[in-house]
Amino acid sequence: MDLTYSEDQTLLSESIARFIQDDYDFETRRRIAASEHGLDPATWAQFSDLGWLGIPFSEAEGGLGADPVAVMILMEQFGRGLVVEPYVPCVLLGGRLIAAAGNAVQRDHYLGDLIAGRVQLAFAHGEPGGRYALAHVATRAEACSGGFTLSGQKAVVHNAAAADFLVVSARSSGEPGACEGISLFVVPRSATGLSIRSYGTVDGLRAGEVALDGVELGEEALLGETGEAFPVIEAVTDAAVAAVCSEAVGIMDRMREMTLDYLKNRQQFGRPLGSFQVLQHRAVDMLIACEEARSLALMATLNLGGSAAERRRAVSAVKAHVGNAGRKLGQEAVQLHGGMGVTDELALGHYFKRLTMIDTFFGDAAHHLDRFARNP
């Protein structure tokens, strides 16, 4: 066993950190977050040039080797930089679903363009009233001559409006909640009958409500076999959840550092705040929370290639921990900054908001605690 970074992994981590430092300061992030799609085309092109869009794909898929640890490293740095670009919905969800469920023609068709930064993808899966049940798909896919007709509603689809194609889950048979009967389709955003109500999110990203009203698709839109997509969806979302937990680790660590700086520099009562023991202990608790989150994120990442049962348990462990410990750490970081902590001006509050909303990404702490308990 070796749980330390290799030389290549260290280099990757440093190069991403350098990018954040040189090209993605907080004001840049603020500007991009306020743009129409929450996405800067030049930055995205840079991601492609640096090879980051190809990290989660194998060489056969045109990528760099599909190394989950590299994804973890990337996402942790993205967390530290509070990067708003839609890496998760586009690459880790849309791209990975096509890679995992699609046939050779589909992979060729989409992944090359994705890795080259030429297309944007999104994953339209969750639905109103579904809470975090992954199999809650009510959207229907009716077979018709030459293809399928999709009808339904998708909730809070990140990157929806910027996506050229949406990977959409729809039910070919069975009732919402059943794992069997779910299929995946690639739907052009311009498809007749598809409409998007786009909005910003409280954590500075972009998402939309997607309505599918009799969207007609050809046979070639189907990814994999009819009705058998659930295991792929579960595996891909588990990997994305692990990645987002690494993003959370980066956010938590950054918030911890900012708070520590503040404790060292802010003077009250003629001494630094950090000289008050009650605050020292809270800073130590924040450090412990970060270390544990990082440990679990690594553990989960290294279990992504294991059996489905191992993977579920590992991913739910880190997501539950990040949900609870992240909430606590975020609240503490704000509290220890006093009034400054609740201002829009300080970057800290924006990290806090993103960390808070990560809890709603494919299952909150309660959901994953429950899933962990059910997967002994």
Place this chain on the structure above:
Amino acid sequence: MNIELNSADRAFRDEVRAFLAGSLPPDIQRRVEHGLELRRDDYASWHRILYDKGWVAPSWPVAHGGTGWTPMQRYLFDEEAAAASAPRIMPFGVNMVGPVIFTFGDAAQKAHYLPRILSGEDWWCQGYSEPGAGSDLANLRTRAVRDGDVYVVNGQKTWTTSAQWADHIFCLVRTDPSAARPQQGISFLLIDMRSPGISVQPIITIDGSHEVNDVFFEDVRVPVENLVGEENRGWTYAKFLLSFERAGIADVGRSKKQVANLKRIAAAEQSNGRPLSEDDRFQEKIAALEIDLLALEFTELRALSRHSAGEEPGTEANILKIRGTEIQQRITELTLEAVGTYANPYVPEALRDGWNEEPIGPEYAAVAAPRYFNWRKASIYGGSNEIQKGIVAKLVLEL
């Protein structure tokens, strides 16, 4: 000992209830109920309605326009007002500077300011905190230098709630920089916000709202008759005021209302084909919250009983502030959890009344995250919870 309200208190509660049902404007009520943004006018109208009824200043002596209510009656009024979704009365005039003026002010100040606070004609804000003086309030630097019959004020206040709406600001200013202890060189000044040299800059908070401000003073000339009490005795008045600020901060009534709202949301949300309110684990979280709230309520009621029996209020105010704000924050946290994914969309227009578009997700979703973010302030303002604990450790536990 007896847990029932006596008949006089019951009759009082019925009277309050009937008044609220008949007098609270429905549009204001709707905004409070749905957690939508309140305008200055909303606070002003409700203030005026209570003033006309003679109920705007329960904490004041009857001679100055108070209600003469017992502590229990004041508690019942607060609880009923919260249950009816009435807005709070802005505390800065009625609960803060008013008591300072009627306790330490001179006859002219009382005659001029008190009626205008009562009627709502004057709006006040609180100029205590500064960039370098938060928890360490005595470190404040805003200078007031006597020049004939005026003080010339220079400096900066920050976090000043509703300065953008206020006609006056009551300020702690440094009048004697060479006093032996920093607390000894501070004075309490009443300053007209329209004075030349004052400028107000908004501070936007993480939820996107504008509640607090920076207030800058540049050679602001303040008549000496605006000094309250004696020069360099301001700290005493400020501490007196803080004890008023903390009373009622437990806000049990409002928390009860918010718990009811949380339950309504949990009943509307689905979890694995059942209402979230039927999920055992979520039920237990709400139960634990309600138990904490009951403990807070009965801690406050015990304090009220001791108070009614003639005991001086002690440091229970600190405990009520700590637990009251923790519970308020926990409610916003559980509400956010209940709302789930639809807490993500940020639609600022949906936080204002009169937005007619279809909501994104359930109608209650839009306010959940902004409220959670905004309420982080509660454990920071009015003396942070760490400072409150420090006071209890020192004064109660004698550590």
